[in-house]
Amino acid sequence: MEGVIDALTRDLLTREAGFDWTVTEFVRVIDARLPPRVFYKHCPELLHSLKQLPVATPSGVPVHLQLLGSDPATLAANARRALELGALSIDLNFGCPAKLVNRHDGGAALLRNPERVFNAVHAVATALDGEIPVTAKIRLGFSNRLQAVACAQAVQAGGASQLVVHGRTRDEGYRPPAHWEWIGRIRHHIDIPVVANGDIWTLEDYWKARTLSGCCDVMLGRAALADPWLAPRIRHWQATGQRLPETTWRMRAEVLKTYAHLQCQKLPERVVTSLVKQWLAQMRQGNAEANVEFQRLKRITRLDDLLHNLVVTETPETSYA
Ligand SMILES: Cc1cc2nc3c(=O)[nH]c(=O)nc-3n(C[C@H](O)[C@H](O)[C@H](O)COP(=O)(O)O)c2cc1C
Numbered sequence: 509m510e511g512v513i514d515a516l517t518r519d520l521l522t523r524e525a526g527f528d529w530t531v532t533e534f535v536r537v538i539d540a541r542l543p544p545r546v547f548y549k550h551c552p553e554l555l556h557s558l559k560q561l562p563v564a565t566p567s568g569v570p571v572h573l574q575l576l577g578s579d580p581a582t583l584a585a586n587a588r589r590a591l592e593l594g595a596l597s598i599d600l601n602f603g604c605p606a607k608l609v610n611r612h613d614g615g616a617a618l619l620r621n622p623e624r625v626f627n628a629v630h631a632v633a634t635a636l637d638g639e640i641p642v643t644a645k646i647r648l649g650f651s652n653r654l655q656a657v658a659c660a661q662a663v664q665a666g667g668a669s670q671l672v673v674h675g676r677t678r679d680e681g682y683r684p685p686a687h688w689e690w691i692g693r694i695r696h697h698i699d700i701p702v703v704a705n706g707d708i709w710t711l712e713d714y715w716k717a718r719t720l721s722g723c724c725d726v727m728l729g730r731a732a733l734a735d736p737w738l739a740p741r742i743r744h745w746q747a748t749g750q751r752l753p754e755t756t757w758r759m760r761a762e763v764l765k766t767y768a769h770l771q772c773q774k775l776p777e778r779v780v781t782s783l784v785k786q787w788l789a790q791m792r793q794g795n796a797e798a799n800v801e802f803q804r805l806k807r808i809t810r811l812d813d814l815l816h817n818l819v820v821t822e823t824p825e826t827s828y829a
Pocket residue numbers: 509510511512532533534574601603645674705706707708727728729730731
């Protein structure tokens with residue numbers, strides 16, 4: 509997720525078993541073949557491939573590389589470059605709702621015309637020539653859902669091997685609800701695996717999304733940050749039918765502290781302070797305690813004060829420490 513999940517966050521979120529794979533922030537492709545440093549910046553895990561190691565988080569969860577663009581030839585050239593740098597698979601972003609991106613003909617803008625979705629996927633699939641898979645992420649449409657199925661079919665016809673569907677149109681932004689039943693409708697019209705995405709904040713949401721969409725797999729976005737134990741909780745329930753205890757504030761605070769310590773190794777304290785607050789702000793969603801903590805901590809400007817005030821006094825319950 510652009511601006512909020514980088515390689516370090518991926519590392520922290522995959523330390524507990526839960527996620528099957530992760531995806532980078534999008535690499536914006538406009539009209540040029542980008543230099544390797546751009547790919548390494550978005551996906552430092554690619555550097556592992558120089559040592560014949562998997563492009564994965566330190567816990568071994570694969571990292572897929574996402575491209576966002578509209579020109580088929582440029583997308584294809586950059587997909588090819590990513591392949592040369594060791595990418596495991598290329599995901600194409602047709603979901604971004606940002607005005608600036610859409611105005612420049614990227615992200616969800618392409619959903620207005622399924623043929624353009626097809627052309628982009630097909631160009632990338634052809635360039636990759638089966639060496640690595642191409643996958644895609646769409647919303648239900650731009651301003652309405654009339655083309656939802658046609659866009660999904662275009663993704664499949666273009667040669668993608670998997671489709672993630674965020675159950676809202678672009679114009680719906682992030683307003684609840686996500687229409688999981690529409691994801692199910694799409695699933696009935698294509699044969700490639702469909703992954704349901706949007707508004708899965710709890711184990712109950714996961715059950716409902718799974719039931720209404722019929723998808724076995726879901727993608728977590730904001731909730732991965734709001735509750736870093738949601739993916740492990742889902743995984744544990746799948747394996748045992750048992751529910752793991754709810755995530756406490758102390759567990760959240762431990763993650764934030766570890767995150768701050770690790771980010772400090774490469775970023776100035778001022779930047780780390782705002783990154784920690786940004787993650788803390790994400791944790792407020794659906795969690796009253798994190799909201800109280802956010803209100804208490806949001807005006808602190810020094811990192812050591814902030815970390816001191818995160819107050820983790822008792823024995824940590826997590827393996828993040
Ligand atoms: C700050 C932010 C950045 C995002 N960046 C990306 C991105 O780079 N690529 C992408 O496919 N989706 C991106 N998304 C969308 C999410 O992946 C996801 O589809 C959306 O938030 C709905 O799922 P959720 O309710 O689980 O968060 C972003 C969302 C947010 C809020």
